[in-house]
Amino acid sequence: xxxxxxxxxxxxxxxxxxxxxxxxVWDLPAALLxxxxxxxxxxxxxxxxxxxxxxxxxxxxxxxxxxxxVVAGGPxxxxxxxxxxxxxxxxxxxxxxxxxxLALIRAALTSGTPLLGxxxxxxxxxxxLGGTLVQHLDGHIGxxxxxxxxxxxxxxxxxxxxxxxxxxxxxxxxxxHHQAVDRLGEGLVPSAYAEDGTVEAVERPGDAWVLGVxxxxxxxxxxxxxxxxxxxxxx
Numbered sequence: 001x002x003x004x005x006x007x008x009x010x011x012x013x014x015x016x017x018x019x020x021x022x023x024x025v026w027d028l029p030a031a032l033l034x035x036x037x038x039x040x041x042x043x044x045x046x047x048x049x050x051x052x053x054x055x056x057x058x059x060x061x062x063x064x065x066x067x068x069x070v071v072a073g074g075p076x077x078x079x080x081x082x083x084x085x086x087x088x089x090x091x092x093x094x095x096x097x098x099x100x101x102l103a104l105i106r107a108a109l110t111s112g113t114p115l116l117g118x119x120x121x122x123x124x125x126x127x128x129l130g131g132t133l134v135q136h137l138d139g140h141i142g143x144x145x146x147x148x149x150x151x152x153x154x155x156x157x158x159x160x161x162x163x164x165x166x167x168x169x170x171x172x173x174x175x176x177h178h179q180a181v182d183r184l185g186e187g188l189v190p191s192a193y194a195e196d197g198t199v200e201a202v203e204r205p206g207d208a209w210v211l212g213v214x215x216x217x218x219x220x221x222x223x224x225x226x227x228x229x230x231x232x233x234x235x
Contacts, residue, residue, distance in 0.1 A: 009045075011048055012069050016030075051100075063113050066113060071105060115208070122212025130185045141178060154172050156194075166228045180214060190202055
């Protein structure tokens with residue numbers, strides 16, 4: 001069950017950084033996050049704090065103030081980060097996000113702060129630990145490849161993993177990605193797969209709570225993964 005609001009853990013969530021965003025009469029640069037992310041944190045019993053890109057030297061002190069960290073979805077990770085040549089199908093770089101979020105991940109891993117990577121966040125977790133990515137695969141966005149429309153497919157947990165303890169059954173998940181884990185980063189193990197064999201969740205066994213999911217739990221109704229993060233953060 002979610003913890004009470006009076007003792008709710010503080011969960012930091014990384015954000016987009018956009019050169020132009022519109023609201024009301026304004027069109028300005030903005031650090032933003034789809035509202036579904038903080039709503040999911042809140043539904044799971046946590047307090048959400050947005051973490052816009054900052055000086056990576058600040059990551060350690062930022063993470064020290066958090067009880068848990070979520071690295072959100074977003075643009076493709078720059079292939080230069082994992083020593084690959086850029087594919088024509090890879091999106092433009094998000095240099096500030098890559099730099100900041102890699103620093104956050106490394107700070108969380110060092111401190112043992114509970115860490116959840118969502119979509120891009122899972123991919124960055126893999127890259128932070130020396131892994132590589134598949135730069136394009138088909139079939140994991142909306143129906144018939146529709147742009148900006150979430151798809152759905154089942155993922156199957158690997159028995160004995162942290163993820164399987166949270167979600168023990170094969171379950172449908174909201175999905176929208178065209179990149180995925182290729183070579184696993186050091187210490188990571190796969191904890192869920194799609195029917196086509198794509199790695200859909202990774203984790204790092206050990207004392208700290210570290211999980212990455214390739215799908216978007218904030219776009220669904222299943223709060224179990226976020227609740228597990230919040231519970232770990234409460235501890």
